[in-house]
Amino acid sequence: AGHPAPEAGDVALLQYTGGTTGEPKGAVLTHRNLRANAAQGRAWVPGLRDGAETVYAVLPLFHAYGLTLCLTFAVSIGATLVLFPRFDADQVLDAVRRRPPTFLPAVPPVYAKLATAARERGVDLTSIRYALSGAMSLPPATVELWEQVTGGLLVEGYGMTETSPITVGNPVAPTRRPGTVGVPFPSTDVRIVDPEDPSRDRAPGEAGELLVHGPQVFSGYWHRPEETAKVLLPGGWMRTGDIVTMDADGFITVVDRIKELIITGGFNVYPSEVEEALRRVPGVREAAAVGMPTDDGEEVVAAVVVDPAVAASPEAIRTSCRTHLAGYKVPRRVVIVDELPYSQIGKILRREVRERLLAGR
Structure with a gap:
């Protein structure tokens, strides 16, 4: 049979x-x-x-x-x-x-x-x-x-x-x-x-x-x-x-994903919205927004890849975000990185971004 x-x-x-x-x-x-x-x-x-x-x-x-x-x-x-x-x-x-x-x-x-x-x-x-x-x-x-x-x-x-x-x-x-x-x-x-x-x-x-x-x-x-x-x-x-x-x-x-929601000062911040605002800043090629631990909760931190031809400083990027985002959603810190981690089909791995920032890499 x-x-x-x-x-x-x-x-x-x-x-x-x-x-x-x-x-x-x-x-x-x-x-x-x-x-x-x-x-x-x-x-x-x-x-x-x-x-x-x-x-x-x-x-x-x-x-x-x-x-x-x-x-x-x-x-x-x-x-x-x-x-x-x-x-x-x-x-x-x-x-x-x-x-x-x-x-x-x-x-x-x-x-x-x-x-x-x-x-x-x-x-x-x-x-x-x-x-x-x-x-x-x-x-x-x-x-x-x-x-x-x-x-x-x-x-x-x-x-x-x-x-x-x-x-x-x-x-x-x-x-x-x-x-x-x-x-x-x-x-x-x-x-x-x-x-x-x-x-x-x-x-x-x-x-x-x-x-x-x-x-x-x-x-x-x-x-x-x-x-x-x-x-x-x-x-x-x-x-x-x-x-x-x-x-x-x-x-x-x-x-957004529940697990990636950032809670800062009692407010919910959806990373996608922050990333969208960051990508609108001239010179920003890629962006990931994550919640980093603070003494009283979390703060919004962004890792960005910038175009070397455009001099976009962390401060200028934050200032530019203010035109698109409510104050509590603006990244407290912007970290410029060479590259962001992606999954095999091209999704930014926010969890890994957070781990790298925590490790100070």
């Missing part, structure tokens, strides 16, 4: 994630989880032609996002899959001439670099009808540039390793809203709750922790019952650890 075929509820994959604590844990994903997320993705993009799409895989397949969008989803629609060892704009543009892509899942820096390089080299990217961005917030300027260069749509989605990964996405239609992560995927329910007491729902429009429920939600961490109990609530609701708001039409905007 042949090997028994897997059941829908059987474990397909242990997908390791640092999660919110940084300690790697294996998220148990079943065949149903992975199959469901591929089917949800298929339903999400109108106009996909079975057997006729070409998906470019510039994302690593060991990451939940690349695994679903480049592998299970692409295979489920019978797409041609073009694999790249890593993202290299020139390599991608060379491939475009031979095998034009129609669908490109990626992260924001990839779209910005590719659109800019395509313009410089005169490479036509108009075959790319759909692009789905995830893993970090997508700047509206990147959307504008990408859509000008390709004539296609670039929409943002949201997910996490524990949910196979996608739970929320922008409509792949002119109704999408840059700046939001969109609306819940098919068969996916969401709640926005008090992070201190997840049994209490927030009032409409009020910020709270996002909970998700659906066929793509994992069954727990491998051999980590305590960790599992922290995030999986009765009834299969998953705590995302992200603070969000939802507007009257159901569009969700991510405010």
